[in-house]
Amino acid sequence: MKRILIVEDSKTLAKLLAKKIESSLEYRVDVAYNFSEAKLFLKKYTYFVALLDINLPDAPNGEIVDYVLNKGIRAIVLSGNIDKNFRKKMLEKNIIDYVNKGGVNDINYIIHTLSRLEKNQNHKVLVVDDSMVFRNQMKTMLENLFYEVITVAHGEEALGMLNSHLNISMVITDYYMPVMNGLELTNEIRKNYNKTELCIIAISSNNDEEINALFLKQGANDYIKKPFSKEEFSCRINNSIEALENIQFITNHANRDFLTGLYNRRYFFENMNEYMQDISTSGEKFAIAMLDIDFFKKINDTYGHDVGDRVIIAISEVLRANTNYRDIVARFGGEEFCIVLKNINQYSVPEILEGLRKEVEDFVFVLDEANKIRFTISIGASYHDSSDTLEETINQADMNLYNAKQSGRNQVNFG
Numbered sequence: 001m002k003r004i005l006i007v008e009d010s011k012t013l014a015k016l017l018a019k020k021i022e023s024s025l026e027y028r029v030d031v032a033y034n035f036s037e038a039k040l041f042l043k044k045y046t047y048f049v050a051l052l053d054i055n056l057p058d059a060p061n062g063e064i065v066d067y068v069l070n071k072g073i074r075a076i077v078l079s080g081n082i083d084k085n086f087r088k089k090m091l092e093k094n095i096i097d098y099v100n101k102g103g104v105n106d107i108n109y110i111i112h113t114l115s116r117l118e119k120n121q122n123h124k125v126l127v128v129d130d131s132m133v134f135r136n137q138m139k140t141m142l143e144n145l146f147y148e149v150i151t152v153a154h155g156e157e158a159l160g161m162l163n164s165h166l167n168i169s170m171v172i173t174d175y176y177m178p179v180m181n182g183l184e185l186t187n188e189i190r191k192n193y194n195k196t197e198l199c200i201i202a203i204s205s206n207n208d209e210e211i212n213a214l215f216l217k218q219g220a221n222d223y224i225k226k227p228f229s230k231e232e233f234s235c236r237i238n239n240s241i242e243a244l245e246n247i248q249f250i251t252n253h254a255n256r257d258f259l260t261g262l263y264n265r266r267y268f269f270e271n272m273n274e275y276m277q278d279i280s281t282s283g284e285k286f287a288i289a290m291l292d293i294d295f296f297k298k299i300n301d302t303y304g305h306d307v308g309d310r311v312i313i314a315i316s317e318v319l320r321a322n323t324n325y326r327d328i329v330a331r332f333g334g335e336e337f338c339i340v341l342k343n344i345n346q347y348s349v350p351e352i353l354e355g356l357r358k359e360v361e362d363f364v365f366v367l368d369e370a371n372k373i374r375f376t377i378s379i380g381a382s383y384h385d386s387s388d389t390l391e392e393t394i395n396q397a398d399m400n401l402y403n404a405k406q407s408g409r410n411q412v413n414f415g
Contacts, residue, residue: 001027002027002047003029003030004027004028004029004048004051004114005031005038005045005047005051005068006018006031006050007032007033007034007037007052007053008031008032008033008051008053008078009033009034010053011033014031015031016107017051018031020107021114024111025111027114030045034056034058035058035064035067038068039067042068042073048118049076049096049114049117050073050074050075051076052064052068052075052077052078054081055080055081062090065077066093069095074095074144076095076096076097076099076110077097079099079100079101080101080102091231094140094144095144096113096117097113097234099113117145118146120145120147121146123169123241124149124150124167124169124170125149125150125168125169125170126149126151126152126165127139127151128152128153128154128172128173128185129151129153129173129174129177129203130153130176130178131174135153139151141233142237145238147237153177155177155179155180155182155185158171158185159188159189162189162192162193169198169199169241169244170199170200170240171198171201173185173202173203175203175206176204182202182204183214183218186200186202186219186220195219196244196247196248199222199241199243199244201222201224201236201237202222203223203224204223205226205227221240221244222236222239254266255267257330259309259312259313260312260313260331262330262337264331265330265331268330268332272328275342276390285344285345286341286342286344287346287382287383287384287414288339288340288384289340289341289349289381289397290336290381290398290400291378291401292335292378293312293375293376294409296334296335299311299375303367303373307367312331315337315363315375318360318363319356322355322359323341326342326343327339327342328340328342339356349383349414350412350414353412356377357411360375360376376410378401378404378405378413379401379404379413379414380397380399380400380401380404381400381414382394382397382414396415400415401413
């Protein structure tokens with residue numbers, strides 16, 4: 001479990017913060033009431049983040065901040081000092097944030113910030129700027145927020161990175177760059193990635209308001225004007241990532257089966273209609289397989305519907321693990337599943353599906369020490385003919401599934 005260190009001489013505030021963090025987030029919290037106690041904790045443990053009061057009885061001038069940063073631990077400064085110059089001086093240090101100790105809202109803000117920092121570890125950010133100084137500045141600020149960061153100097157390099165790194169969540173691009181400027185890069189990126197898949201943040205010192213508007217029209221999520229403060233940069237980046245997560249959550253909820261996490265019937269038909277349009281000129285071939293669990297009603301009757309649901313989840317994981325990442329595995333309802341094998345020749349289909357059938361046959365679902373459930377699947381498949389509609393191919397696969405079950409189950413019927 002990750003640890004948080006709170007260094008705060010107000011015992012009331014420190015205990016309140018610790019209680020809130022432990023009840024809201026999965027962290028172990030240590031509390032030090034002075035610099036000396038903090039040193040002992042820091043000698044013993046490694047911390048995810050430290051929350052630091054800068055006016056301690058034995059360190060009244062913020063000495064704790066430099067000490068913690070030198071230990072390589074990221075820090076959020078807590079202070080009741082609202083002097084702008086002092087705040088600016090603190091923010092020049094490599095801290096995450098400067099938070100006023102004003103009340104409950106500030107505590108809630110700290111909780112939200114810690115949660116955001118935890119989630120940021122799941123995101124990769126691509127920084128595109130021909131200035132090494134700005135690249136390094138942004139890299140430092142982003143890494144301080146726990147993002148994984150890749151930096152490149154040109155738009156062409158950025159496109160190459162996007163092709164080789166499929167899990168980039170955000171691109172931050174400068175406007176002025178040689179060969180391909182940031183506006184052109186934004187336009188190229190949006191040809192392959194929409195706003196639900198990837199954030200684009202444009203950065204420029206240009207005073208022309210039209211450039212701002214053009215970036216947004218070309219598909220940028222936000223525009224930051226140079227020079228910018230660390231706080232503005234952090235807030236805009238985090239807000240954009242949070243918006244992306246929310247959109248993806250809603251989209252995922254609409255496209256995924258609630259029990260298994262596989263694609264649902266709705267997504268299947270939307271994706272396949274787009275896919276068939278895309279391959280209409282390339283001539284790429286695919287096969288559709290319909291399958292269901294043999295004698296599934298017996299499992300439900302014997303062990304109950306809760307166990308039946310767990311069996312469905314288990315087989316979903318087997319199907320997902322034994323298909324290509326480009327293929328579609330969807331749950332159509334109950335114990336019925338549909339698989340699309342993309343970019344495949346008809347001679348490979350029986351071998352792949354037979355391998356899938358064997359994986360399920362060999363799988364053992366352990367309910368408890370006394371109950372181990374084995375089950376099988378029947379599969380019906382059809383190779384798509386360019387003259388057939390999607391529905392016709394599915395119907396043929398469904399008919400082949402019926403034949404497989406009529407012929408004794410636990411087999412593949414392909415034709």
